Amino acid sequence: MIKLLPAKHLLLIATTCIVFSIVLIALPDDTDTNDQPTILEAKFQEVSDADISFNNLPQTLSIQKITPLRPLEPITQEPSSQLTTNQTLYEAPAPAALVQKSAPPTFSSGSLTVSSGDSLSKLLSNKGISAQDIYKVSQADKEQKTLLQMRPGQTLNFIKNDKTNELTEITLVLNRLDSVTFTRDGSKFNRKEVSRTPDITQTYKEAEINNSLFVDGLAANIEQPLLLELANIFGWDIDFALDIRKGDMLSVLYEEKFLDGEKIGYGNIIAAQFINNGRVYKAIRYETDKSTSYYTPDGQAMRKAFIRTPVDFTRISSKFNPNRVHPVFKTIRPHRGVDYAAPSGTPVKAAGDGKVSFAGKQNGYGNVVIIDHGKGYTTLYAHLRSFSRGIRKGARVKQGKIIAYVGQTGWATGPHLHYEFRINGTHKNPVTVRLPNDAPMPKNDLKNFLPYAKQVIATLNNSHSPVLSQKLASLQK
Numbered sequence: 447m448i449k450l451l452p453a454k455h456l457l458l459i460a461t462t463c464i465v466f467s468i469v470l471i472a473l474p475d476d477t478d479t480n481d482q483p484t485i486l487e488a489k490f491q492e493v494s495d496a497d498i499s500f501n502n503l504p505q506t507l508s509i510q511k512i513t514p515l516r517p518l519e520p521i522t523q524e525p526s527s528q529l530t531t532n533q534t535l536y537e538a539p540a541p542a543a544l545v546q547k548s549a550p551p552t553f554s555s556g557s558l559t560v561s562s563g564d565s566l567s568k569l570l571s572n573k574g575i576s577a578q579d580i581y582k583v584s585q586a587d588k589e590q591k592t593l594l595q596m597r598p599g600q601t602l603n604f605i606k607n608d609k610t611n612e613l614t615e616i617t618l619v620l621n622r623l624d625s626v627t628f629t630r631d632g633s634k635f636n637r638k639e640v641s642r643t644p645d646i647t648q649t650y651k652e653a654e655i656n657n658s659l660f661v662d663g664l665a666a667n668i669e670q671p672l673l674l675e676l677a678n679i680f681g682w683d684i685d686f687a688l689d690i691r692k693g694d695m696l697s698v699l700y701e702e703k704f705l706d707g708e709k710i711g712y713g714n715i716i717a718a719q720f721i722n723n724g725r726v727y728k729a730i731r732y733e734t735d736k737s738t739s740y741y742t743p744d745g746q747a748m749r750k751a752f753i754r755t756p757v758d759f760t761r762i763s764s765k766f767n768p769n770r771v772h773p774v775f776k777t778i779r780p781h782r783g784v785d786y787a788a789p790s791g792t793p794v795k796a797a798g799d800g801k802v803s804f805a806g807k808q809n810g811y812g813n814v815v816i817i818d819h820g821k822g823y824t825t826l827y828a829h830l831r832s833f834s835r836g837i838r839k840g841a842r843v844k845q846g847k848i849i850a851y852v853g854q855t856g857w858a859t860g861p862h863l864h865y866e867f868r869i870n871g872t873h874k875n876p877v878t879v880r881l882p883n884d885a886p887m888p889k890n891d892l893k894n895f896l897p898y899a900k901q902v903i904a905t906l907n908n909s910h911s912p913v914l915s916q917k918l919a920s921l922q923k
Contacts, residue, residue: 579613650909652697682750747884759786782873783866812856828864
């Protein structure tokens with residue numbers, strides 16, 4: 447049938463269909479709840495063959511404008527409370543990538559204990575921390591080098607970002623009080639030292655000596671470090687190897703440190719008292735502008751210009767005796783010093799500050815060191831095995847410096863130190879000689895010290911047990 451139509455009619459029909467299709471595509475899609483179809487009306491004009499010209503088609507073709515039968519209304523969203531039963535709103539989920547990007551980061555923490563041979567790189571790399579972050583942390587610590595000096599037993603705490611796996615914070619716990627924290631700040635880390643302050647309380651304890659300072663002190667629950675410090679405080683006045691007597695008593699007022707309710711150690715000895723062979727010694731800690739030391743209640747330094755015994759010995763093998771019989775020659779020869787028996791190689795310390803006036807061999811004394819302390823005081827150390835490095839004539843030494851080692855050189859029957867103490871050339875018994883005090887407290891400090899000392903001694907006396915109070919009262923009669 448199509449073949450029976452003239453070509454010109456076919457062309458007109460085809461053109462009309464194309465225009466109609468374009469109009470349908472261009473019209474907006476208007477969905478209505480009433481589901482009423484949009485009615486389009488097209489009017490066709492009958493055209494004869496003579497009216498159609500291929501060269502003048504647009505002018506002869508007339509198509510009426512296509513319009514909807516009812517006007518289009520703008521789309522508006524009603525409040526949810528006004529939705530009809532046939533209307534439903536849907537919330538489209540956000541893309542997964544957008545959700546991941548906007549979600550807040552999460553963090554995880556961990557704790558590591560430093561073992562022998564561990565390094566920062568080894569510990570953190572095992573926890574997935576990048577080498578770049580480890581380098582940044584080490585750069586923040588390049589001057590102090592705390593992380594390079596980690597010790598076994600210390601704790602390393604870290605926090606990292608679970609999303610980026612970046613290191614956020616790391617803390618090295620040095621001890622119960624001190625730690626160092628490194629916190630991320632952009633592309634670098636900031637270093638901060640953190641110190642906790644413990645609670646400090648004053649504690650009083652006392653002990654009666656029946657065996658030795660350490661045996662009876664420990665039995666009275668006085669810790670060994672405190673006993674060692676007490677021996678140092680009173681060591682210029684009391685020889686704890688020779689002077690201790692049964693019935694001697696000590697009392698001490700000191701600081702104890704607490705952290706989170708737990709005792710973590712002790713602080714300073716505030717004041718101490720020692721009754722030795724009927725004599726009472728008192729020491730008070732006081733800080734001046736120049737130093738901190740222990741003083742008597744009237745401001746005299748507990749530290750003496752000389753150490754009573756310059757060597758840790760096992761026994762006195764020979765006492766100071768002007769009428770001694772010599773063990774080798776069996777004749778009466780004065781023994782103008784004290785022999786302290788000690789194993790060979792035991793360190794010998796300078797009894798006081800001074801200058802070495804002699805270091806070498808001296809007849810039967812073997813290897814000898816002589817120190818001139820000024821103001822007429824000199825000390826001699828004999829039968830030495832060897833000298834310490836730098837000990838020679840003219841060398842300056844400080845009290846307590848190791849100057850030599852115990853030996854058996856010269857006329858000696860066994861390893862020991864022969865020690866002499868001279869004042870203006872006259873030999874004195876090192877065990878009983880009255881040692882001069884160190885420099886006294888400056889007058890400006892003394893003015894503030896005296897009322898403070900009175901208060902501290904009152905606190906110490908009020909803490910005494912009845913037994914100690916009675917003993918002190920009997921000594922004051």
